[in-house]
Amino acid sequence: MTTITLPQPTGHVNDFDFLFGRWSVANRRLMTRLVGANDWAEFPATAACEPRLGGGANVDQIDFPTLGFSGLTLRSFDHARRQWAIWWINSKSGLLFPPVHGGFEGLVGDFYGDDEDDGRAVDVRYRWTRISSDSARWEQAFRLKGGPTSTAEADGWETNWVMDCTRIG
Numbered sequence: 001m002t003t004i005t006l007p008q009p010t011g012h013v014n015d016f017d018f019l020f021g022r023w024s025v026a027n028r029r030l031m032t033r034l035v036g037a038n039d040w041a042e043f044p045a046t047a048a049c050e051p052r053l054g055g056g057a058n059v060d061q062i063d064f065p066t067l068g069f070s071g072l073t074l075r076s077f078d079h080a081r082r083q084w085a086i087w088w089i090n091s092k093s094g095l096l097f098p099p100v101h102g103g104f105e106g107l108v109g110d111f112y113g114d115d116e117d118d119g120r121a122v123d124v125r126y127r128w129t130r131i132s133s134d135s136a137r138w139e140q141a142f143r144l145k146g147g148p149t150s151t152a153e154a155d156g157w158e159t160n161w162v163m164d165c166t167r168i169g
Helices: none
Strands: 021-030 040-052 057-064 069-078 083-090 100-105 108-117 120-132 135-144 158-167
Touching: 083 108, 100 120
Parallel strands: none
Antiparallel strands: 021 040, 021 158, 040 057, 057 069, 069 083, 083 100, 100 108, 108 120, 120 135, 135 158
């Protein structure tokens, strides 16, 4: 098996300043992943993000009222490596998921890590896009460990969750 090294993008401590505030979030989540499915579920959410530690960290909570759970994201900036680490926890499992690491280049931020999906080892990518001062997009993509598959995008990544965020405060 070929070992694939994930990119290690760097960033700046102010990368997530655009996210501070309250948001309405339109979600699309792929229900069956990494098999070429097209079974997307759509649902609303609200989120709020606040800076901590002078901007070197931030935390947001997102509430999914129609699904009956909430999630919390913690982001911290490693000044020496110039990289963000992002952790996720939700109220359904109470488990802290492994972090992704990365940063922004221009208006796009890429963050990579290792995870597991339905018992399968996967690479995970979060991608943030700053669309405007009042809108942003987050995408999550997985690929099976070992690289491209015939069921995903050409580079092996399959986007499985998209959040379109619109500022409400």
